[in-house]
Amino acid sequence: MRKKPVQQRSQQLVESLVEAAGRVVAQDGLEAVTTIRVAERAGVSVGSLYQYFANKEALLAALVARMNEELRRAVDAAAPRLVRAGPQAMVRGLLEVAFDFFGQRDGLHTELLRNWHRLDIQLGLHRFEQHMLEVMRMYALAHLRELRLDPQPAQGFIVINSVVFTLLRYLSLPRPALFSREQLVDELSRMIAGTMVPGAPVAPRRRASPSTRKR
């Protein structure tokens, strides 16, 4: 950010610009983001945009940062509850968090994540992976007997990316998909839990009943 917005008014301006950028991304896609359009939706002039952001890239970086922040908050909010749950329940819980996260803000996060390679999402993803690895370690400590003892760096990476991109792809599928969100969560949590508790008997597949299937 070009200038530190110490004053409250500036803070609001920055916020409204990021918010406007988010709306454009969510509604029209990343391609449609132009500095003028963002400024318009924020109700200010382009000049003001450049007062606070060195360039378009910086604006998008801020948007991405906000996304990272929200993701972290979402995970942290769920963490205490999940640490106490059994492996599969924990995974399931995380998946629900992820689904909720993607559902927020009209698919903004979906669109951003789809463009992870263009935006500076890589660093954020990496940090998130590290964070999740840490969480997994903590979880392992709390469930010493049930779990494999030493989560490898690769494991967090795999789990994170498998989950995130599989969900991303699922949400990008033309509706109706060939399988429900329920089924996806089922299979995915089964797979992830299986990685963490190798030998253990995994809960049997849920019965697919119309009432429990969503989406």
Place this chain on the structure above:
Amino acid sequence: MRKKPVQQRSQQLVESLVEAAGRVVAQDGLEAVTTIRVAERAGVSVGSLYQYFANKEALLAALVARMNEELRRAVDAAAPRLVRAGPQAMVRGLLEVAFDFFGQRDGLHTELLRNWHRLDIQLGLHRFEQHMLEVMRMYALAHLRELRLDPQPAQGFIVINSVVFTLLRYLSLPRPALFSREQLVDELSRMIAGTMVPGAPVAPRRRASPSTRKR
């Protein structure tokens, strides 16, 4: 394609255009693909490009089609050998195929896949998923006793996307990564195999020895 390249010369031109597009994508990224640049690298004029491709999109579609073709070939070539292997070996084999595939052509495939949502890759991915699901079914029939009997539609989807995007992310990581290709393959194959043979004791983790680590 706008015009059917019946003559051999035309065939070569079309080929060299697609090839040139591929080089640009691999070296400079998808964003850098402009019709003029591609034409230049192919050693022809823009006009010639438009003789064979209705527009830029069509050119990229051809490039994607070529990628799909190559992927199919790679999988089909490995299939007979893999069907006979045990679950984890099979998964490992598939992963090697995938790594090889991504390694080809200077990372062209990596860059294309990164942009799956902009290119018309979705259909290809879907077909590939269906294909893999079929393979999984065949594999399940051949290994009735060891495997869960009914691969769900969701399962193929999950496996494919987990593998593909995890590899994609790995290959997009700044070198050196925190873990080796070996480790990634290890954990990934462990996870995938685990999904297919739930209760079975999975082979223990390989010892990480410097000599076996690549990349």
Place this chain on the structure above:
Amino acid sequence: MRKKPVQQRSQQLVESLVEAAGRVVAQDGLEAVTTIRVAERAGVSVGSLYQYFANKEALLAALVARMNEELRRAVDAAAPRLVRAGPQAMVRGLLEVAFDFFGQRDGLHTELLRNWHRLDIQLGLHRFEQHMLEVMRMYALAHLRELRLDPQPAQGFIVINSVVFTLLRYLSLPRPALFSREQLVDELSRMIAGTMVPGAPVAPRRRASPSTRKR
């Protein structure tokens, strides 16, 4: 024309190129005329087109020449009959000839005339005007007592252009027009006849009856 097509085959080729150009003009408008498209519709290659026409302009000039030729023929065919008629009947007859002329070939002539200033139609129009002036003189001689004696050069010019462009505009109107072809012909012939037989009582307006109105 670049080359005199002495041989019959060449004659046919030239003819089919002009014909093809005409079809493109009539169906898609003058703007849509490209050398390649014309060649395609004629079933030959562009190269062949340039064998017989120095450039696109020359091709269109040939098309225009054909139009002029047809117009001359149409007028000459009707002339003997018309010379014997009374003034208003003569004018009426000419108008019918003109309407028929425009109706031919899917509106080709309409489209060509609309573009008289771009094509080399001016010369043709001029010659046509001279021709008509001559016809008017002949007619005047045959009807000495009824007509003004000395058709001025300006008069032929006016009559021709008034008729041609008024019809052209009428045919370019979005259907349905506010008045019928019948009414147009009525008023137009009344006006023209009035110019030629100034003091004479002009035939009263026809009763407009549904059955006599066309278009």
Place this chain on the structure above:
Amino acid sequence: MRKKPVQQRSQQLVESLVEAAGRVVAQDGLEAVTTIRVAERAGVSVGSLYQYFANKEALLAALVARMNEELRRAVDAAAPRLVRAGPQAMVRGLLEVAFDFFGQRDGLHTELLRNWHRLDIQLGLHRFEQHMLEVMRMYALAHLRELRLDPQPAQGFIVINSVVFTLLRYLSLPRPALFSREQLVDELSRMIAGTMVPGAPVAPRRRASPSTRKR
């Protein structure tokens, strides 16, 4: 117009763009109008052009609108005087107005009207025809005894188009023409007046004297 030019500076810019477009049309013809050329002549960059006009078509539409406006003004300015005149004087007056109109701005109007079918002139022409029909009605009311009572819709159409396109053609003729502007006006006004006052004795032709001939 893309953006409303509220500020005076913008107003001027828009004006100068339209003006520049007009100059290009008048000097080089409609075909020669390119966005860059117009911008250059207006002394600004293409980008500025697109700030105020969605596309080239919109720019030309503005030019046409200006023409319509000027025509309306010219007619309205002359109307009060003409309504009081006798039929032939009125027609003559209108013709002078038309000649003046076409003479303005280096033949811009001539070139625009030549392209009535490409530009959105049709609507303007139509409205003008309606307007003139109205004028004719008013004139008829004021001269009940001398005129035919009921101008038909077709009549306005015919008169307008005959006059406009005949003048257009005359002005497009290579100089020197075979007859003078005087002669043209003479014959044309005689014809038009004749339509409106069918039985009345029309004023005899003016003597063509060198001194009264112009152009």
Place this chain on the structure above:
DNA sequence: GATGAATGAGGCTTCATTCAT
């Protein structure tokens, strides 16, 4: 003679960024 692939100037339009007001 015939073919049609190849050329490339040139047209339209967008948009990140700057800077005078």
Place this chain on the structure above:
DNA sequence: AATGAATGAAGCCTCATTCAT
């Protein structure tokens, strides 16, 4: 600080014409 008009490079695509085969 805010504005928003102005810039112009750069992208996509067309098409009249040529010329090697």
